[in-house]
Amino acid sequence: MQAGQAVLFWKVLRRGFSLRQSFISLYLLVQVSKRLAIALLTLVIVSFAVFFATELLPGDVAQILLGQAATPEAVAGLREAMGLNEPAFHRFLFWLIGLTHGDLGISYANNMPIAELIHGRLTNSLKLAGVTTLVSVPVSLFLGIGAAMWRNSPFDRMVSVLTISVISVPEFMVATLSVLIFAVWLDWLPALSFGADVGSFSDMLRAYAMPVITLSCVVSAQMIRMTRAAVIETINTPYVEMALLKGASRTRMVLVHALPNALGPIANAVALSLSYLVGGVIIVETIFNYPGVAKLMVDAVSTRDLPLIQSCAMLFCVSYLSLITLADLIAILSNPRLR
């Protein structure tokens, strides 16, 4: 950048932000970087926990890989070759350095790079999570805010009954029942969702319909209840009563006055529910035979594929942390007192 341009740029900046505003945005920057630093620190601590927890798993990897018939010399050789004789802390550091370079290591079970193994599965999981988010978040917000707006009305009662029954029915039941109804009795949808053979848009809809419905049931209930509670809490504040006394309609009271102040808690509830969609969907992936990361991790545990387990655990943690951090940032941005 030329010197003249830089000066001009600076002048525009100064004009755009008064001194006070630039002070505020600096404060905001500090807040945001604090959040990110905390997230990063959490990630390091979790990586430590994940690594040493998998170390504690019973059984010797070399022994398991070679089977019962292996000679002790062969086992010792393999241990040496895999670097298992190094001190655990050294291996942890190597692993951590590898992670920062995007090198997730090599799977013990089939000698493939873990990045490759995870890649396809993660795409599948994210697709499913994305579609579920697109369906469940708007529906939950609509139902939650609506229930709060018309509190104690038949609509509110209906939503309450619905969410409580969905919470109390386990997801395998929802999944099995929907297979029974939509795939077996009505024969509308395929019972299995092979991520691969999705050709057209209608195929995709058909393939995703049942897992998405099941997952939406699981994650929506909590979001609806938390949204309702957060909005009701702000409806009971004096400033919403003040809006009523100004002649505001109910819709205006809720959407203009209550909702912006409930954004923080709502964002947190949504993030908490959505974080479940990456790692917690093992039941749905199993029932619909959907090849996602949750299933990958369970397979990894059964084959004692430590690097794969660690990578999956880290992946879940990253997705969880990024959602929670995002929610925190929304909470900060929506509150002028924190901004």
Added chain:
Amino acid sequence: MTEKPHVSVKDLHVNARTDSGRMVEIIKGVSFDVAPGEMVALIGESGSGKTTIALSLMGHTRTGCHIASGDIRVGDNAVTSMTSRQLAAFRGTGVAYVPQSAAAAFNPSKRIIDQVIEITVIHHLMSRSKAETKAVELFRALGLPNPETIGKRYPHQVSGGQLQRLSAAMALIGDPELVIFDEPTTALDVTTQIEVLRAFKSVMAKKGISGVYVSHDLAVVAQVANRIVVLRGGEVQEEGDVDQILNEPAHDYTKDLLNAFKPATHVAQGQREADAEPLLEVHELYAGYGPTKDGEPVAKVLKDVSFKLERGRNLGVIGESGSGKSTLARAVAGILKPYRGYALFNGKELGAGIKDRTKEQLQKNQIVFQLADTALNPAHSIESILARPLAFYHGLRGAKKERRVIELLDMVRLPANIRHRLPEELSGGQKQRINLARALAAEPELILCDEITSALDTVVAAAILDLLKELQRELSLSYMFISHDLSTVEAICDDVLVMLQGEVVEALPASEMSQKAQHPYSKLLISSIPKLDTGWLDRVDADPVFAAQMADR
């Protein structure tokens, strides 16, 4: 009066449903009128139904309440028979509301200007730019600083007194025919209150709007109202012109209210002995909050505070909010560790924090907090609340302990059987007595009273002050009495410290505060206290010395 009243309330009944589903009548047949351009005050203690009546003028009742019967007419609108859509159209234009706590009534996440002009947006009264121009005019009329730009701020960025005036602008923007003021100055300091009252009064007079002013403070009402309606337990006790109510009250309850106001001159109990050792001596105390940097906290509050409190005498600490009064009490109690300076108690050095003090020092030096609601554990019975200090300081157990609990209750004039109840089952005044009894249980020599009467109604507060005086006679106590209310301090204290921004600006004898005050701030504070006299506000305004002091602020 031949003129048709602007507002008429006839035989209003409001019912409330309790938690157990029972119906209780909280307003029992109230009737009154407001003439055009007149300001009528509704006066009463908490629970008298004054706010309920005021809100019902807007066709609004709080959750659980409903208007059971009666007629309310405002202008040509029959409020009691309007649909909710008609009510929404009526609110903001026909009648507007100025809330008790503007800090709570402003939405924290929206800019002030958007909230001030919201009425014009809701009712499609004018274009946005016109509304903003009008808002700025109102800001100017209400004496707000930077009227052009103050609207761009968020509510947390302006002071409490400014917010209260902004809320008046918010009410006046739709040119209502009636404005309801719901204790709009109760949460403010006296020095701020006087500015807000003056702003309200001039704007209302200029626009010729009728008003209903809800308050518990007779002196405030005397400045702004034309007529007073005295309420108690949801019924009108007395109604009349301000002068008649103040000078010739007919009803006993009105007389009680007025008596609670009369400054009771305090006679010192302890004899002043020149060579006697002071009970408490504070020497160049500094304290503050926040993380420490180089041994000093970031937010410094108390600066160089020194004073002496002699045995058997009472020291008042006055000042506006944020002046460091409560911080001083916390530092003396050891809750907050001062970072410089020290205190002597009975000639011995008092440890800085609670952990540094001996058990005897803790016992002799007790604190009573402002809000009994938050200071008393809601899950503990009164007996276990009082028994705790008895066991801790005196090791009392079993029957002995119970006898002492009953004694303590008797001391604060409460019946013995109250000990089995929970705090929430007591009234505000009773809770404050328990709060006091808990301090007495330790058998202290010094009690730090932090605004202990501020949250109470006038009559109840006067009774607590009487109790404090009696206890002092019986138990030879000394009080350090923190308050923003000068008449309370005058009623109980011998000496007064005036605090401003964490420093003691002046020490005065309580009985001659107004005569002896030298510091401009003390003078301002003393002259800002409303007098039970209708012409007080106008006279104060005319006082050139006072006007100059206000202008400096």
